[in-house]
Amino acid sequence: MDELKQMREGIAKEYGIALFRAYSEPEAAFFLQRDVSTLKRMRRAGKVPYTALGERQIRYLGIHIVDLILKGDKWRDISDVNSA
Template sequence: MDQLNIMRAEVAREHGITLYAQYNEQRAAHFLKLDLSTVRRNRRAGRVPYVQYGNGGVRFLGVMLCDYILFGADAVRLWGGETPDEGQAADAAE
């Protein structure tokens, strides 16, 4: 786990991300170098970790953004989720 934290810290430093700050979708899109609509689509599809915030709002912790930069859609596994492909495979097996 120490290696993961080292990698997160390095990515955060390179991208100007504060690991435990909360960011809205627009700032997340900026850090991820993606269009805002792409971030929203990926979040709704379960491809990017996020925190539910208030009345339907969402926030991204800096550490979540770093995980997405490092691991792409697999980052959701670090946060207790499953990648969309895993969810579809489980549904097909039932």
């Protein structure tokens, strides 16, 4: 898993993502190079990890964004440090 950690840190550094910071939906969409409406559809379909801070406050941890950049829809295959 050391290789995975290095890859995550490299991607985070390149994109300017703090791994354990919570990002808003527009910020996450920017990093993922997706439209906000596309990210919302993906979230509602259960295709992306997120944290709900109430009904209208959705946040994405930096590590989840990095995993999505790294693995795309196969982010669930990464078992190390993912939080639900």
